[in-house]
Amino acid sequence: MNLTLHVWRQKNTEEKGKMVTYRLEGIDEHMSFLEMLDVLNEQLNHKGEDPVAFDHDCREGICGACSLVINGRPHGPDGGTTACQLHMRRFKDGDDVVIEPWRARAFPVLKDLMVDRGSFDRIIQSGGFTSASTGGVPDANAIPVSKPNADSAMDAAACIGCGACVAACPNASAMLFVAAKVSHLALLPQGKVEASERVKNMIRTMDKEGFGNCTNHYECQAACPKEISVDFIALMNREYLKESVKP
Amino acid sequence: MTIKLDAKIPAGPLESKWEKHRFDMKLVSPANKRKYKIIVVGTGLAGSSASASLAELGYQVETFCFQDSPRRAHSIAAQGGINAAKNYPNDGDSVKRLFYDTIKGGDFRAREANVYRLAEVSGSIIDQCVAQGVPFAREYSGYLSNRSFGGAQVSRTFYARGQTGQQLLLGAYQALERQIGLGTVKMHPRTEMQDLVVVDGEAKGIIARCLVTGKITRHAADAVVLATGGYGNVFYLSTNAKGCNVTAIYRAHKKGALLANPCFTQIHPTCIPVSGDYQSKLTLMSESLRNDGRIWVPKKKGDNRAPHEIPDDERDYYLERKYPSYGNLAPRDISSRAAKEACDDGRGVGPGGQGVYLDFADAIKRLGENVIRERYGNLFHMYAKITGEDPYKAPMRIYPAIHYTMGGLWVDYNLMSTIPGLFVLGEANFSDHGANRLGASALMQGLADGYFVLPYTISDYLAKAKPGTVKTDHAEFVKTEGEASAKLKKLLSIKGKKTVDEIHRELGKLLWDKCGMARDEAGLKEALKKIPEIRKEFWTNVNVLGAGEEVNQALEKAGRVADFIDFGELMCYDALHRNESCGGHFRTEYQTPDGEALRNDDEYCYAAAWEYTGEGKAPVLHKEALNYESIKLAQRSYK
Numbered sequence: 001m002n003l004t005l006h007v008w009r010q011k012n013t014e015e016k017g018k019m020v021t022y023r024l025e026g027i028d029e030h031m032s033f034l035e036m037l038d039v040l041n042e043q044l045n046h047k048g049e050d051p052v053a054f055d056h057d058c059r060e061g062i063c064g065a066c067s068l069v070i071n072g073r074p075h076g077p078d079g080g081t082t083a084c085q086l087h088m089r090r091f092k093d094g095d096d097v098v099i100e101p102w103r104a105r106a107f108p109v110l111k112d113l114m115v116d117r118g119s120f121d122r123i124i125q126s127g128g129f130t131s132a133s134t135g136g137v138p139d140a141n142a143i144p145v146s147k148p149n150a151d152s153a154m155d156a157a158a159c160i161g162c163g164a165c166v167a168a169c170p171n172a173s174a175m176l177f178v179a180a181k182v183s184h185l186a187l188l189p190q191g192k193v194e195a196s197e198r199v200k201n202m203i204r205t206m207d208k209e210g211f212g213n214c215t216n217h218y219e220c221q222a223a224c225p226k227e228i229s230v231d232f233i234a235l236m237n238r239e240y241l242k243e244s245v246k247p
Numbered sequence: 248m249t250i251k252l253d254a255k256i257p258a259g260p261l262e263s264k265w266e267k268h269r270f271d272m273k274l275v276s277p278a279n280k281r282k283y284k285i286i287v288v289g290t291g292l293a294g295s296s297a298s299a300s301l302a303e304l305g306y307q308v309e310t311f312c313f314q315d316s317p318r319r320a321h322s323i324a325a326q327g328g329i330n331a332a333k334n335y336p337n338d339g340d341s342v343k344r345l346f347y348d349t350i351k352g353g354d355f356r357a358r359e360a361n362v363y364r365l366a367e368v369s370g371s372i373i374d375q376c377v378a379q380g381v382p383f384a385r386e387y388s389g390y391l392s393n394r395s396f397g398g399a400q401v402s403r404t405f406y407a408r409g410q411t412g413q414q415l416l417l418g419a420y421q422a423l424e425r426q427i428g429l430g431t432v433k434m435h436p437r438t439e440m441q442d443l444v445v446v447d448g449e450a451k452g453i454i455a456r457c458l459v460t461g462k463i464t465r466h467a468a469d470a471v472v473l474a475t476g477g478y479g480n481v482f483y484l485s486t487n488a489k490g491c492n493v494t495a496i497y498r499a500h501k502k503g504a505l506l507a508n509p510c511f512t513q514i515h516p517t518c519i520p521v522s523g524d525y526q527s528k529l530t531l532m533s534e535s536l537r538n539d540g541r542i543w544v545p546k547k548k549g550d551n552r553a554p555h556e557i558p559d560d561e562r563d564y565y566l567e568r569k570y571p572s573y574g575n576l577a578p579r580d581i582s583s584r585a586a587k588e589a590c591d592d593g594r595g596v597g598p599g600g601q602g603v604y605l606d607f608a609d610a611i612k613r614l615g616e617n618v619i620r621e622r623y624g625n626l627f628h629m630y631a632k633i634t635g636e637d638p639y640k641a642p643m644r645i646y647p648a649i650h651y652t653m654g655g656l657w658v659d660y661n662l663m664s665t666i667p668g669l670f671v672l673g674e675a676n677f678s679d680h681g682a683n684r685l686g687a688s689a690l691m692q693g694l695a696d697g698y699f700v701l702p703y704t705i706s707d708y709l710a711k712a713k714p715g716t717v718k719t720d721h722a723e724f725v726k727t728e729g730e731a732s733a734k735l736k737k738l739l740s741i742k743g744k745k746t747v748d749e750i751h752r753e754l755g756k757l758l759w760d761k762c763g764m765a766r767d768e769a770g771l772k773e774a775l776k777k778i779p780e781i782r783k784e785f786w787t788n789v790n791v792l793g794a795g796e797e798v799n800q801a802l803e804k805a806g807r808v809a810d811f812i813d814f815g816e817l818m819c820y821d822a823l824h825r826n827e828s829c830g831g832h833f834r835t836e837y838q839t840p841d842g843e844a845l846r847n848d849d850e851y852c853y854a855a856a857w858e859y860t861g862e863g864k865a866p867v868l869h870k871e872a873l874n875y876e877s878i879k880l881a882q883r884s885y886k
């Protein structure tokens with residue numbers, strides 16, 4: 001199939017970017033979206049033009065590196081999928097495809113389609129852990145965890161930290177990302193010990209990093225490649241409220 | 248250089264070596280720990296767990312990864328599980344059994360003492376991960392659930408759906424982020440190691456490049472830890488992430504660290520087959536699928552009927568037929584070769600005949616679709632996304648692909664390389680899996696090394712050294728930085744006609760054909776003739792655009808491919824010298840009458856550690872004899 005790509009090109013964080021149009025021919029429907037970009041970059045390289053920079057690594061939907069807004073949707077038109085697992089059979093001959101980076105104040109563009117998501121790491125640093133240092137912990141089966149709780153914790157822990165939730169939110173809020181980690185740990189007895197400090201500190205850091213607030217659009221859930229539920233935001237709000245009204 | 252390989256295996260019976268050694272090793276007192284700086288390169292399971300554990304102990308740690316966040320290291324993609332000798336299911340497991348299965352699975356080419364220690368600490372890993380909040384699968388009782396993996400007859404594999412690697416890495420990553428927040432670890436994301444700095448024969452730091460600004464920086468330390476993963480991408484197509492590379496360990500190799508058993512590469516039997524020339528990577532379907540899936544091909548050659556039209560008695564469930572006691576859970580090397588055999592025999596399925604079926608119809612009938620969805624839902628989803636086919640309705644098509652590399656930098660019992668002060672963990676070292684790794688053992692080794700081995704052994708080295716003796720203005724730093732910058736400039740100045748990927752593909756295809764699932768003398772000699780041509784082509788005709796002082800992904804790739812070319816040559820030397828078949832190394836000249844690997848214990852029961860002698864020059868072999876004290880060498884049988 002033949003496609004017309006409109007790709008965001010930006011030299012670095014300081015300079016202004018713009019959309020640039022490229023024609024691509026002979027794209028195979030079995031290619032992944034990123035393999036289609038590889039083809040573009042090989043062509044640019046042969047023409048002596050700077051290839052398009054984009055983050056990617058595992059190409060199997062788990063590392064969370066991909067961060068492309070495709071035709072206005074983070075990770076593209078399919079639900080529950082990262083851009084690397086999107087395949088060209090989803091497009092048709094003659095399509096226009098618009099490719100942009102995540103856009104959020106807390107994710108500055110580094111080059112082209114590549115953004116800096118260090119703010120997510122700093123949120124985790126402020127409380128997204130249990131303080132269990134190596135060694136000196138009890139036997140793994142010492143504390144039973146009910147299966148439904150363990151399953152819900154896993155649902156939340158499936159977050160890959162890609163940032164699609166932020167990119168999709170009209171407020172560029174990181175509520176789903178933070179809620180996933182707060183809930184994952186609050187649902188387990190091992191995480192309960194520090195639950196109140198955790199939620200307070202993580203939300204404080206989220207605000208400091210320049211993420212917006214949640215106004216219940218639920219775009220985050222729709223864009224999440226791991227289909228993490230906004231119910232976890234409710235769970236986080238409950239944890240936060242418990243902490244706020246503590247005597 | 249005269250090198251004497253001393254594995255430093257403690258004396259005494261196998262069962263008490265580690266305990267005795269822990270007592271014999273020197274300690275650094277709590278007040279002195281903060282005076283020592285340790286550099287850790289890589290943030291997968293081994294690197295993250297080591298960084299966090301060392302910082303918790305009080306050392307100053309500086310950690311580097313090329314990804315934008317430590318959480319993205321490729322351990323994240325491990326699917327199936329992690330082994331531990333907990334014996335929770337009461338099915339007869341023990342430290343000794345895990346040890347024996349691992350040695351046997353590795354076709355008797357691993358070091359006994361290391362493997363025993365690995366089995367010994369395996370239980371503590373699960374305890375630690377649970378304390379971190381890793382959401383392992385549980386039974387309705389609230390206790391942990393286990394499943395089976397290849398090469399074992401007990402259920403000792405702990406798992407978190409099909410995302411075990413992700414959950415374990417997030418546990419280690421969170422422990423690491425906690426230390427970063429506390430200021431005990433200085434983290435350098437998007438920073439790639441360019442070279443190791445060796446001062447008076449000891450590792451004293453690294454030269455790194457910031458992948459955002461292109462700035463080259465010097466970092467001094469009292470010890471350097473490499474946890475930079477495996478080299479599967481030397482084949483271009485593999486199940487590794489695109490960024491996985493051999494650069495850190497290869498550059499340390501050029502600085503004097505011996506590289507052991509590079510030809511021991513693991514081909515995973517269950518991957519999604521190649522679909523076209525544009526293919527950039529291969530995707531693994533977890534081994535855990537073989538718990539419920541049955542592998543088959545048509546009995547008749549060239550049978551083009553759809554799978555559901557082929558009646559049961561016209562199917563060859565070849566693993567169940569050839570290995571009745573392990574069946575579909577035969578180890579990886581054996582299952583891969585059996586798939587290749589069936590396809591070479593003209594009975595492969597799918598486009599090009601390069602595939603076999605992995606069929607869940609029986610399991611779905613027995614357990615219902617919901618149970619299968621709960622166990623493997625994410626894998627089925629991934630398969631459907633990539634192939635456009637529904638595995639609940641039709642069997643999956645799978646084919647072997649490069650997945651893991653058992654070889655790596657040679658290390659002694661303390662995980663120290665032949666360069667004092669340079670420690671190597673996880674897949675980057677060679678130590679625990681011999682010639683073939685069992686499923687769910689990579690996660691175990693990465694975390695064992697990082698949480699429970701290195702934190703002890705590194706203190707024995709540091710306690711004998713004064714802290715902070717070398718600063719970054721040392722002549723060796725200046726020189727090494729100059730060399731690293733010159734190399735990058737050279738890559739940018741060639742301005743030839745081929746892209747980095749084109750040359751990498753060419754190298755990968757050559758190695759897959761000549762040094763892949765099956766190898767022979769003629770093919771390896773041919774590869775050794777062709778690799779220098781590829782190297783010449785690369786250094787005279789590659790085109791790397793852009794500048795060094797900016798984000799330049801082509802430049803990053805070029806540096807890695809340059810090392811893959813040299814490393815591929817070493818791999819072929821190793822495969823050619825080892826005149827036997829063992830584990831993942833299958834030389835067609837050496838096989839039993841029924842096609843199994845034929846070892847030669849009299850001549851090759853050693854780890855082959857290679858010394859670098861200069862570009863394009865033949866490497867020099869050093870042997871570490873493997874002395875088996877507590878087990879008897881036997882031909883591996885899974886029948």
